[in-house]
Amino acid sequence: MTTVAFLGLGAMGYPMAGHLAGQFETRVWNRTPEKAQQHAAQHGSQACADVAEAVRGAAVLFTCLPTSAEVDALADTVLGAASAGLVWVDCTSGEPAAARALAVRAAQAGVVFLDAPVSGGTSGADAGTLTVMVGGDAGALDGVRPTLAFAAKVVHVGPSGAGFAVKAINNALLAVNLWAAGEGLAALARAGVDVSAALQVINASSGRSNATENLIPQRVVTRAFPVTFKLGLLAKDAGIALRVVNDARASAPVLNAVEGLMRGAANAVGADEDHTAALKLIERLNDQEIR
Amino acid sequence: MTTVAFLGLGAMGYPMAGHLAGQFETRVWNRTPEKAQQHAAQHGSQACADVAEAVRGAAVLFTCLPTSAEVDALADTVLGAASAGLVWVDCTSGEPAAARALAVRAAQAGVVFLDAPVSGGTSGADAGTLTVMVGGDAGALDGVRPTLAFAAKVVHVGPSGAGFAVKAINNALLAVNLWAAGEGLAALARAGVDVSAALQVINASSGRSNATENLIPQRVVTRAFPVTFKLGLLAKDAGIALRVVNDARASAPVLNAVEGLMRGAANAVGADEDHTAALKLIERLNDQEIR
Amino acid sequence: MTTVAFLGLGAMGYPMAGHLAGQFETRVWNRTPEKAQQHAAQHGSQACADVAEAVRGAAVLFTCLPTSAEVDALADTVLGAASAGLVWVDCTSGEPAAARALAVRAAQAGVVFLDAPVSGGTSGADAGTLTVMVGGDAGALDGVRPTLAFAAKVVHVGPSGAGFAVKAINNALLAVNLWAAGEGLAALARAGVDVSAALQVINASSGRSNATENLIPQRVVTRAFPVTFKLGLLAKDAGIALRVVNDARASAPVLNAVEGLMRGAANAVGADEDHTAALKLIERLNDQEIR
Amino acid sequence: MTTVAFLGLGAMGYPMAGHLAGQFETRVWNRTPEKAQQHAAQHGSQACADVAEAVRGAAVLFTCLPTSAEVDALADTVLGAASAGLVWVDCTSGEPAAARALAVRAAQAGVVFLDAPVSGGTSGADAGTLTVMVGGDAGALDGVRPTLAFAAKVVHVGPSGAGFAVKAINNALLAVNLWAAGEGLAALARAGVDVSAALQVINASSGRSNATENLIPQRVVTRAFPVTFKLGLLAKDAGIALRVVNDARASAPVLNAVEGLMRGAANAVGADEDHTAALKLIERLNDQEIR
Incomplete structure (x- = not known):
């Protein structure tokens, strides 16, 4: 069974990770750990105490944070713990320039970074009917499409940064x-x-x-x-x-x-x-x- | 059978008047008379040579002209030929101030003026599914609703000028x-x-x-x-x-x-x-x- | 000695009329009459109780009111009382369309209407150094230039309405x-x-x-x-x-x-x-x- | 005699460096070297073949380039050749963020970086009457004020980046x-x-x-x-x-x-x-x- 990790259980991330937990072995992490424990109790995910624990051994990593700054702050830890071949799907509404830079750093660590913000609001996240617009390697996207359990529509829109x-x-x-x-x-x-x-x-x-x-x-x-x-x-x-x-x-x-x-x-x-x-x-x- | 008149057979007016001609005795007039004759031949309306002839004896008058200036230019003739009780439904995309002024003049001639522009484009006009937004007397509007054969939706939005x-x-x-x-x-x-x-x-x-x-x-x-x-x-x-x-x-x-x-x-x-x-x-x- | 009239003794008009009073026989009127009486006492102008009294027999009429609406409200009275040949210099910051309409009406009464708004603020009005931008008949403007005692610069900018x-x-x-x-x-x-x-x-x-x-x-x-x-x-x-x-x-x-x-x-x-x-x-x- | 260096002899830089050459030992460098040779011939400056030669031993360095990108491209060379205590006055119309970053790097090399863009156009540069707005260390600015021979007005406006x-x-x-x-x-x-x-x-x-x-x-x-x-x-x-x-x-x-x-x-x-x-x-x- 595919192992996925989800970092950031806010208004959007919490229900998105819930859809994953129904289908995959899903590890969750949140800055305030109570949210992760609540998620584990509600959706059967595994609450992780730190980012490295969540990322280690995962095949796909999802992040959903307020801005690119919070993503960048986790990047060293994520790339340090990542298995080669990890695909990192960043659902933050982030900065194209940050995506381009992070895609280059990730590649050096054998990780594929996709900027993959979502649209549809909290109601779309609850219903699992989000739209995902993806920038980055199209082949890597195709490989992880089955794991995007929170989406009704996934569109590849261009190179790194294009999604953002x-x-x-x-x-x-x-x-x-x-x-x-x-x-x-x-x-x-x-x-x-x-x-x-x-x-x-x-x-x-x-x-x-x-x-x-x-x-x-x-x-x-x-x-x-x-x-x-x-x-x-x-x-x-x-x-x-x-x-x-x-x-x-x-x-x-x-x-x-x-x-x-x-x-x-x-x-x-x-x-x-x-x-x-x-x-x-x-x-x-x-x-x-x-x- | 209700007699209606329609002045202005442009890209919108021509098909709108066509819907009327199927249900009412419909007189049509256009600045270039060939259009009126073509309409008569195609839809069974009566082509009128001048505005007064079209208006005389009609119960409802429709106008659909480029701007309020063209409507104002016909107002003397229309009000001179109008029977008392005529309801004038102006489907032009006109000026609220012109509607307010014309409503006052019309009332002095025993005519009710409604500003009643339409939305839906030429395809809506062809299909008879236009939206009409009407300013002016709500009771007078209710009286003529059955004649708005080109509309799928008619909404009273306020006093004179509100439609425009x-x-x-x-x-x-x-x-x-x-x-x-x-x-x-x-x-x-x-x-x-x-x-x-x-x-x-x-x-x-x-x-x-x-x-x-x-x-x-x-x-x-x-x-x-x-x-x-x-x-x-x-x-x-x-x-x-x-x-x-x-x-x-x-x-x-x-x-x-x-x-x-x-x-x-x-x-x-x-x-x-x-x-x-x-x-x-x-x-x-x-x-x-x-x- | 030239007789001039000034209607509207607000923050601008009061000092402007003061400059006139030093050189011409100057009649002043204001909606609240106390201002006119104060002006008469301070500058030696003649306070008039009504507009017609101020205008009758004047060679040049100045108006300086909040908007064109206030000017239009006085127009019947002004044109009824005006001597043929009166030049009406309207220093209001008014509407070009109103100026064009009033110029036509004035001409029918033998009066020349010039739209002549000023710039320079209250300090320019106090100092008599206003800039005047004038629309309307250039010859009529030349005739009244000597009476524009509140101005340092007078520029004819075009036909009626151009000044505004x-x-x-x-x-x-x-x-x-x-x-x-x-x-x-x-x-x-x-x-x-x-x-x-x-x-x-x-x-x-x-x-x-x-x-x-x-x-x-x-x-x-x-x-x-x-x-x-x-x-x-x-x-x-x-x-x-x-x-x-x-x-x-x-x-x-x-x-x-x-x-x-x-x-x-x-x-x-x-x-x-x-x-x-x-x-x-x-x-x-x-x-x-x-x- | 103070030695100064000037990099970038464009429409602004050329005459600015000319004012320096009249008072200081002035080394000039330009991307196309002909401009530097022309300047030396016209103003008695010393044309340098490369950036490091111009910077070495100078007490004050001026740069005047199209954008911050061109300045950043020279930074390694400049900081490598700079004597400790160099004050770098960047007259480019640059990016505040670039100034803040470069000021930090410069400080690590013992150099003070001031963002010091100018206003006044080519005529002000010709006349030596430019206005200079300076961000960065106020004391360092005071030390180099006497060398700003192209300026009529020099104003310290805040910390690094404030000038830009x-x-x-x-x-x-x-x-x-x-x-x-x-x-x-x-x-x-x-x-x-x-x-x-x-x-x-x-x-x-x-x-x-x-x-x-x-x-x-x-x-x-x-x-x-x-x-x-x-x-x-x-x-x-x-x-x-x-x-x-x-x-x-x-x-x-x-x-x-x-x-x-x-x-x-x-x-x-x-x-x-x-x-x-x-x-x-x-x-x-x-x-x-x-x-």
Whole structure:
């Protein structure tokens, strides 16, 4: 039976590792060890006390951490403990430049590093229906596809870093679509238009997006703003997109501008609120609730 | 049998009036009369030589013209020929301020004016599945709902002008979502990522919108850019949204910025190209084709 | 001796009319009559109880009101009382479209309307060193140049509306230069750079503007924010610029975006604060004081 | 007599090193050696065939290269040849992060690294009236102030990297002020206003900046666009500012957006044109010459 390891049992990683535990011998590690013990009790995984113990002898390693900085901090330990031939699938929403650098270091240790961020949110992680966008060696990806038990869709998008780049751009588009819809609805509300009727129309029309179809009706109009993906992390991802654009000497004035507004929202509203709470900043700028 | 009139047989109006002609006694008028004669021959409507002839005795009047200016130019003739109790359903993508003014003038002539723009494009018009967003008297709308034979969904969104306002904001969101997706894909292409793979991922992820799901795969990546909705008209609608925002003293920096970029695209690429050809400007700014 | 009339004794109008009173027979009117009586006592002008009394028999009429709406509200009375040949010099920061319409109406009454907004602030008004930018008949302007006693520089910039258009664009540039400098200084402050040293360098370098040379050192860094030109009025002027751009089918994404931010600042910080208090919004977006 | 070395005799470095040669024993090096020989012949400096020869025994080292990448490429050679106590004054418009890293490496070799970019353009370099903004050890700066013979103003702005950060923000403000003025003048031109009259007014008003006072009248309205500072370098500097902002988790939507437009201008108009040729992109977006 294949042995896999999973490092990082946060809001996404915890259920992702749960899907693995049903099919593979799964070792889990978390910075706060209680989470790993809880996971072992709930899903039948093996809680490991340290990173090296989790990695030693595993055929596939998954990481799912807040940023590339946390991944880099574990790299020496991981590469020291890794068996030759380990495939490291990093599901963090990380930096393309960090992926390229880590892929080179990993190769020197006989390890294949794939940047493999996921999309679908906590509900997709619970259901095991995440989308995975993968950068790096396509053959290595094919070898580990059967272990991606948390995914409904796995797409190879390019060389090392390409997975992180696509994820960053996807999240930047989420940020733009969300922010623009907030602006439009706040203006309509000020003009005396019913926001729910406007959403109903937009969602049957050409201006619709995931933001108008799902996020705003479920989280903003209800005033619930449930914290499943933090505003500070969306601002971080928009910042990664900024660097993807800049490194490619590409021109993206709108993505750039919205990064600034998302960072402003995180600073003014709170980085630990749900990402949809960015619209609370729009509400202040318009002296108008969006409902 | 109810008598209806339809003024303006353009790319949208022609098929919309066709759905009416199947159910009602339908009079049609067009600035170039050949179109009206063709419509009569194809759909069994009555071609009228002038506006007054079409309007006289009709219970419901539909207009579908390029801008509010063309509607205003017909208003004296329409109101002079109208029977008391006429309901005027203006499906133009018009100006809220023009709707408010015309509703007042119409009321003085015993006519009810409803601003009732549509969404769904030429394919929705052909299929009779348009969405209609209506501003003005809700009771009058209920009275004419049975005659909206071209619509799958009819939503009352507020007082006079609200229909035009929602349409303008919807199209402004279309403009933003389209432009931002173009920026993101151009940057990814420059970074060596496969655009089709990126679209596949985004469309299974949180950054998806009508632009990434339909417009860009069907029109941009194929290089077809079929002209069903002109870039100049999208720029005009984004300009109406600008005035909706400004009249409400609302704050919408992103909608504003994208209006400027759409107008720039119309000036630089051509107002008569399809609206998705705005991405040809992004391609120049990035020295990179989006495919 | 030439008889002139001045309507609107606000922060700008009061000292402007004072310069006239020293050289001409000057009638003044203000919505709150106490200001007019105070002006008469201080400057030797004649306080008039109503607009018609002030205008009757005057050779030149000056107006200096908050917006074109207030000017339009007086137009019937002014044109009813005007002597043929009156030249009406409107120093309001008004709307080009309103100027074009009023110029036509005025001509029908034998009056020449010039849109003639001023720049230089309250200190320029006090010193009589304002810049006047004039749209409308150049010959009529030449005839009244000697009466523009409050100006150091008078420039004819084009046909009716051109004066208001240039003023709006000037103020939009002020808004952009001010906002961008605020962003840059907030970022530097967060990065540990001394703001005063940075301003010293910028003001000896290529990035300098009136905002960095005068406004920010005198009003923001000092935390004084003295109210000489209200934030709500700057937001209004940026909105006029938006319409100038849009009416000309011009592309100005940056001016557009900053209009949205200025309106957001007026809504969030307060329309009655000084225009430089827009940077208090930047401070919130950056969680960082600019000093 | 103090011995100084100067590496990089480009459009700025050549005249800067000329001012040094008048007062100090000055060794010069350039990637293409002909420039160094020409400098020796013209200014009495000593042309060196390689970097190590220039650096060995010098008390102060100046570098003035296109980007931090070129500086980093020389660092091993420089630090290998440096005498203990060397003060390295890097006048490149570089990256703050590169400065911080290089300052640490330099200190390990007994060298003090100061990031010391300049402002004032080629005319300031010719006249010896540049402004220098310096990050790093203030005491070391005081020790070398007498050798900054090309400067009229030297300001210490903070720790390592602060000089580059201030320079980047200054140039980002230049980019914003220039672009916004271009947008405003293009709109006015389309509206029938005389551009020169508008500039005359703006330059006596609150919207004025270095861009409206100097660059646009001298370079754009004249259609001369003389290449003294390349568009590609301004786009690069705006990109550095983007990273300054992002690293500080600051919010700067307008600086961000203009970076995208400048990069777009460099891609579409040409990176080797003068920076003011960014307005040629505005002219295309407006189908209107700015003159």
